[in-house]
Amino acid sequence: MNLHTSSAAASPAPAPAPSRRVPVARTLGVSRMFGTGSSVVHAVEGVTVSFERGVLSAVIGPSGSGKTTLMHLLAGLDSPTVGSVELDGVALDGLDDTRLAALRHERTGFVFQSFNLMPALTALENIRLPETLGRRVRRNDRAWEQQLVARLGIAPLLDRRPGELSGGQQQRVAIARALAHRPAVVFADEPTGNLDMRTSGEVLALLSELVTESDCGIVMVTHDPVAASHAGRVVALRDGRIVSDTGARSAAQLAAVMLGSTATAGGSGFADIGATAVER
Numbered sequence: 001m002n003l004h005t006s007s008a009a010a011s012p013a014p015a016p017a018p019s020r021r022v023p024v025a026r027t028l029g030v031s032r033m034f035g036t037g038s039s040v041v042h043a044v045e046g047v048t049v050s051f052e053r054g055v056l057s058a059v060i061g062p063s064g065s066g067k068t069t070l071m072h073l074l075a076g077l078d079s080p081t082v083g084s085v086e087l088d089g090v091a092l093d094g095l096d097d098t099r100l101a102a103l104r105h106e107r108t109g110f111v112f113q114s115f116n117l118m119p120a121l122t123a124l125e126n127i128r129l130p131e132t133l134g135r136r137v138r139r140n141d142r143a144w145e146q147q148l149v150a151r152l153g154i155a156p157l158l159d160r161r162p163g164e165l166s167g168g169q170q171q172r173v174a175i176a177r178a179l180a181h182r183p184a185v186v187f188a189d190e191p192t193g194n195l196d197m198r199t200s201g202e203v204l205a206l207l208s209e210l211v212t213e214s215d216c217g218i219v220m221v222t223h224d225p226v227a228a229s230h231a232g233r234v235v236a237l238r239d240g241r242i243v244s245d246t247g248a249r250s251a252a253q254l255a256a257v258m259l260g261s262t263a264t265a266g267g268s269g270f271a272d273i274g275a276t277a278v279e280r
């Protein structure tokens, strides 16, 4: 299968009209507890946060700080114990499983650390797999798909299977899959965790450019300060709570945040971590 043999239009896809007022993912006073009694774990506690279109946001924090739990709540993959979640303006708590799955399929995309491509399918078939599985609610925008493929430098690779691609090439295919249906928000879980430093930098640069070009929001969970330094916004978690919410920061500043240190973050705006959490 090849894009050039498809009915894809040659002209570039027009960018969608920006709709920045509606947050693409939002929590309101959300807590998620696991277990009961003396063994209860407060994975996320009292978090109110909102993510917008056009921004690559990183959610950082040490292991066990609640990053994955928060991302699962935002994506509707898990339900809060307390509080509410909205996905692209739709409150999730009233939705049954079918409607929730349809909403997620239509308005979200996912990028995983381990790429999660189907080994038996070609790159293009992988990019189109979600629309095959969710025919009624999800269809790739063909012109935008073609633009994305060119933008990600994978046009010559579309007939290859994942086993014939490098890790970086596989992640580019996964990014095309996540963005091709013009989702409102893409959740990226440690997207560079399996890539070398140079390839990670290339993938993150692409994500930060594509977030503007596609006018979606990207929420990236990572414990890597270098990866987070590519983000335009950084939300830091500790013990399930937001301890900082700022604009772009250097890797050194974010490493200090991850270590819970303020000593090396001089002038970074992180000097008051823990004291002035900004929760939107």
Ligand SMILES: Nc1ncnc2c1ncn2[C@@H]1O[C@H](COP(=O)(O)OP(=O)(O)OP(=O)(O)O)[C@@H](O)[C@H]1O
Pocket: 034, 035, 041, 042, 043, 061, 062, 063, 064, 065, 066, 067, 068, 069, 070, 223
């Ligand atoms: N299904 C579960 N059952 C019980 N406890 C859980 C469950 N999921 C998460 N937790 C606990 O909630 C806390 C937050 O976990 P979470 O996976 O969200 O952290 P994280 O910041 O993503 O960690 P990591 O960087 O190691 O992936 C941890 O103490 C974890 O053990």
